[in-house]
Amino acid sequence: MKLAKKLTAIALGGALVLGASACGASTPSGGGEGAAAGNVTLDWSFWAQGDEGNKTWKDLASQVTAKYPNITINLTTAPFADYFTKLQSQLASGTAPCIVSMQSLRLPAFAKAMTPIDGDLAKAAGFTESEWDGGALKALQNGDKQYALPYGLSTMLMYYNKDAFKAAGVDEPKDGWTTDEFVSAAEKITKATGKPAFGQTFSDLHMSAQLLAYNGAKPVSDSGELQMTDPAFESAFTWYTGLATDKKISSIPASSADVPWGEQQFVAGNVAMAVDGSWNVKSNVTDAAGFKVGVVTLPQGPDGAGTFSANSGFGISSTCKSKTEAAQAIGVLTDATSQMASANSGNQPARTAAIPAFIDGLKKDIDPKNPGYSEQVAAVTKASSAKAVPFISTSNWDKVTKLMAQQFQQAYSGKSSPQDALKNVQQSGAK
């Protein structure tokens, strides 16, 4: 009896512990069903786009069925923070959707589990290279193969609270402004409002883009190697942490779990400036807590190198059983009409022909309550895109971003030196 009790305790303890570990085999399966009968249902996973965005993409999914009556799209969404973790689990358990939404930063990690869209698949998708922004296509390539067709192109911009600038008696910034002007404006607003004017962040693109604009520093080399301890990156990161530790003009994340701190604090009206992507040009105004929003290029240092671009698109998982149909569906989801609809709901398009629709959408929906915004966005996206360089990530980028949040908290609060924080990320994150 005693032995039985002990064995039960052992088994129970073991199960509780091991429940956390994952056991799964990469058995082929697919999100496409019913291919033999001619009709297929394709699963399509996407990160949540907000109410308006979700509705737009659902409508576009129905356009796929309108063009190809044998294809039905089943769209499921997850919050962006959970999307790639969920996708990994789905790939591990053989339940990955046929059509996967992919961000350029995550492509190096997921390329192995995707099928390149070339040859017959490119033909099925109706892909013609000349219709696209070259940079947008390149960002979704891995080893020179196109793994996803982009639906948008994003650059990193500086959003600012027009009302806060006005209240502090500071002139609104203009495209091409410098880091000195940025620091000076932040100091004046901090003094006038009594709270930090700028919001720091752990978000990879946001923080890295500001460092690139400061002195051209990049966290990853062009060959995909992590280089956090590169002298240029160290210098830029020291400047960035100093905004909080020395100049006291910056609000820092409350904990390592608050990855998108600055951008959230901006929308909530707690800080006057924050870096965010052009994918939020519309939502940052509609979600702003009762203030007028402006947008400008990232402040440039003497050796600044513009901004980072990143984009997202749709690809095919390697376990998909109906790849041709998936390519046809992606063709519809990224065609000129779809990009017009997507652009109209606030996504900066990857097809050059859809850019006017992007600006017209803002003119119609945003300008009445935030005058002059569409014009500002047109100018800033043009200026940023002209100087944007694609963000290159490592194949273990999710791990690196987790380490950044853990280690940079210490540096932002002055509990460790910027050099130590970078060294720790480099040591644990380098493959």
Next chain:
Amino acid sequence: MTAITTNTVPRRDVDPAAPKKRKKNDSRAALGFLTPSAVGMTVFILLPTILAIATSFFNWPTFGEISFAGLDNYRNLFAPGSQFTAALINTVVFTLLIVPINLVLTLSTAFWVASSRFSRLYRVLFFLPVVTPTVATAVIWKLIYQPNGIVDSTMNSLFGIHLPNLLGDSSTALIAVVVVIVWQGFGYNMLIFSAAIDQLPQDIIDASKLDGAHGLTQLMRIKIPLLTPAIFFATTVTMISAFQLFSEPFVMTAGGPGTSTVTVVMNVYQTAFQDGELGAAAAPAIILFVLILIVTLIQWIGQKKWVHYD
């Protein structure tokens, strides 16, 4: 009046084979009752355990080729840059803090609640955090702790001081998380102790009073020893759940600042589902399994000396 004796009841003829038949029937019934749980144990506990042990000896990416790794996954846990050592130390520290604080608080509150006329109300109130989703409470506590949150604002308005960023400072983050875990798990053990206190044999308590045992003497010499089976159960369960800590630090601090709140289960989760390395994730899971097994066995062996079942 007719006296009814057993002799008046007509007896059936005794079948010599009956005990054997009954025994056979009992065995079948026992098998019937045991099979569902045995199948469940095998499918959901035994097989995954064996699979996890096997996985820990392989390079097992989420997608890609699987190859035999020998003991590499275990060696890599202690390589420079690995967070496992910090996670293991943190997990032990969490356990050493959570278990005694939880037991002392819940036991003393249970005695207080048992003597209160509103004992049922208190039990419900104290149990509410247990049935509240962990993630929801962790998010709320994160907001309470953050600069300009409830705690900071109250301190500022009452005393004119700002608290340090409790979750953003490596010297306070772990303690701040411990407070939330103790608060959340408090009601469960308190309910167990309350039930045990209600079941204390009144005759023994009365006898101890006649023998002159009152107050602290009665508590320490009579009541606590009678509660030791419940204390043993609560200690074992609380310790196992403390070793498996994940949700609260994951939601509140994501393991930071630095590695100050990383736990072993968080390390397992991140290695498996963020880094995509299932084999490397299985290795710390096995080590934690063995650790819990050893500590639980020690508790089982040690209970003979301090747990009183009679």
